[in-house]
Amino acid sequence: MEGEKGRVCVTGGSGFLGSWLIMKLLDHGYSVNTTVRSDPEHKKDVSFLTALPGSAERLQIFNADLSNPESFNVAIEGCIGVFHVATPVDFQDKEPEEVVTKRSIDGALGILKACLNAKTVKRVVYTSSASAVVVNGKDVEEMDERFWSDKDYIKAIKPYMGSYMISKTLTERAVLEFSEKFGLDVVTVIPSFVVGPFICPKFPGSVKTTLALVFGMYSFSISHD
Ligand SMILES: NC(=O)c1ccc[n+]([C@@H]2O[C@H](COP(=O)([O-])OP(=O)(O)OC[C@H]3O[C@@H](n4cnc5c(N)ncnc54)[C@H](OP(=O)(O)O)[C@@H]3O)[C@@H](O)[C@H]2O)c1
Structure with a gap:
């Protein structure tokens, strides 16, 4: 049964925000296509998604990977909206920054191309991050749309999560450029820290x-996977 509000796509359904979003969208009457990375060894349990109220009738799960941007095409076909939430998360910098950033940008632009080709997508919501805005060495109390994190500054100070900061900055810039060039309605959201219950x-x-940080375990806060 198709949801009365139409079908939307959420990338990164296995993640914290993606799965919460799926739950809320199902709750609000939408049909949802979500993407998870393929799992040939069947180690990942997606029963927390398939057990959600409404999922049997209105949730479809597809395999897609940002390393293969076209893999998102099928999940986006026929959707009225797309929430691009998936992102490479490599806080320990296991891969070179350039590799992570390329995967993030290519994946995001592939998703936007699929949205144009689908001809049904009215709006795309891209989840950026405060780390795309504030890491620029500028000593100001408030930052708005005019501010961007600075790749060279990040490279110079080498902060924890540095490659994530660069990939989020350059991906949001690429997403906004694409949307302007091709007239696609794209909204970017800039969360700082999202905290709360998770499914x-x-x-x-x-x-x-x-x-x-609340419990004063600073070393733990920067050492987890
Ligand atoms: N949580 C926050 O406080 C916060 C703050 C600011 C911005 N954000 C942004 O919000 C979004 C969601 O964050 P989150 O906290 O929910 O992170 P998360 O729980 O780590 O979820 C990330 C999602 O991206 C997927 N992913 C990673 N690499 C991928 C790839 N190569 N191809 C396809 N999917 C891939 C992950 O899949 P696997 O499960 O297979 O790894 C997972 O579903 C991200 O864009 C993040 O930058 C979050």
Whole structure:
């Protein structure tokens, strides 16, 4: 049964925000296509998604990976809206920054192309991050749309999560450029730390980090996966 409000796509359904969003969208009467990375060894449990109220009738799960941007095409076909939430999360910088950033940008632009091709997508919501705005060495109390994090500054100070900061900054810039060039309605959201209850099996990094700071466990807050 199709939801009365139409079908939307959420990328990164296995994650903290993606899974919460799916739950809320189902609750509000939408049909949802979500994407998770393929799992040939069947180690990942997606029963927390398939057990959600309304999921049997209105949730479809597809495999897609940002490393293969076209893999999102099928999940986006026929959707009225797309929430691009998935992102490479490599806080320990296991891969070179350039690799992470390329995957993030190519994946996001592939998703936007699929949205144009689908001809049904009215709006795309891209989840950016405060780390795309504030890491620029500028000593001001308030920052708005005019501010961007600075890749060279991040490279110079080498902060924890540096490659994530660069990938979020350059991906949001690429997403906004694409939307302007092709007239696609794209909204970017800039969360700082998202904290609260979660339905995914993995302990969300932002919740763990925040709790660690509350309990004074600074070294733990920067050492988790
Ligand atoms: N949580 C926060 O406080 C916060 C703050 C600011 C911005 N954000 C942004 O919000 C979004 C969601 O964050 P989150 O906290 O929910 O993170 P999360 O729980 O780590 O979720 C990230 C999602 O991205 C997927 N993903 C990673 N690499 C991928 C790839 N190569 N191809 C396809 N999917 C891939 C993950 O899949 P797997 O499960 O397979 O790894 C997971 O579903 C991100 O864009 C993040 O930058 C979050």
